[in-house]
Amino acid sequence: MTADTRTSDRDRDTFHANRAKRYDDTIRRVIPGYDALHSMTGVMLKDAVPADGRVLVVGAGTGAELLALGQAAPGWSFTACDPAAGMLAIAEDRIKGHPVAERCGLHPCLCADLPAEETAFDAATCLLVMHFLPDDGTKLTLLKSIAERLKPGAPLILADMHETPGSPRHQLIMDAWMHWQLGNGIDPVEVEKGRRHVERDVHFVPLSRLTALLDEAGFTAPEHFFQAFLFGGFIAWRKED
Template sequence: MTQAPHAFDDPAQVDSYAERVAQMVPAYRDVHRMAGVLIDERAPHDARVLVLGAGGGLETKALAETRPGWTFDAVDPAAAMLDLATKTLGPLASRVRMHHGYIDDAPHGPFAAATSLLTLHFLEPELRRHTAAEVRRRLAPGAPFVVVHLSIPARDDAERASWLRRHAANLVAAGIEPEAAEQACAAIAAQVPVLTPDQDRAILEGAGFTEVTEFFSAFTFRGWVGYA
């Protein structure tokens, strides 16, 4: 299956990632903590966790610091992001195996849990369905899958534009320059195939996840947990 070029192949994007993502995503660090809580409900103390979209290693580091028995397989299509993840993790990198590619390049598991934070919104619906199904296939029965990404509850283009304006205003309030905030929202509108919450939930359920529950909602971002 053909994959789209990844935005984080750009060195400038990688260098500024940690600072930008904390400004752009409401409660970013809290999302990591919540993901750990949701995984901890069902995962053993020595859980092997699949991290789809390594994101520079920030979420993997947060989970590794608070769960010393867990090990991780981190997958990302941008080699530069994997390099950043290794640097971010420091000594914790000894508990993480890095894989360059997409879900089809990930080990077969079985994993005790999986996360995909700020990743799935980059994928067209067909590829999202494939990715969710392949994550499900790699999980042990009952294992949680935690996802967070852009998801806009818009019934039409006007409502979607309204949410993107709110997103831009929130970025400015978080300290991003107005011009950069407008550019970010224009890029989302033109390049990111954002779905509605109902569509996102349907993809998870269609891949075989049960008890799909929304645990996070903040402006244009939503988060769910479902179980294999």
């Protein structure tokens, strides 16, 4: 390796570390209970997944849930996918040096495009991902691609923003969430930008629709274990064949 390459590797590491820190700082001030969601996910899976179980992490982002799950169960191994190669590069940097790095494969792709041998998982997570997908068959395709990679009876932890779009309850909770962010010291301009991002990019469906999508994809009815403003956390199980 040349001196120039070493320098650019160091710059890349610093860049990714800084981006990861910015993402992590922001997401914790925007999503109440972000860390609790990850640690609760580990607890919800703990009894259902064998000590040496294989867990599929769909939309791994910057790797925070990989660290949390790796700590929850030191014997689990992970296959993580995310189509955003930049996010996965950050995840790779973040888990470097942690024991979970030895037990984790990172794939820069959609769940549907994972290698065929990535199947028969003991559990899956899909946290804060599906609400960005339109309900035009795309949400269903994602859930089906997870179901077909799970063993029958295996659990899925799904965390998604959910509510009936435009309903009074949606409006009430959205307003409260924005106030919470302002109280957390986020700049009002950023809060307004965030609201526009949610209104533009999140494809809300009510809980009844989430349940129907899970059913059609081959999962049982979800049990609701987490709620923070519009963010819900659910466990559902792949139906037996």
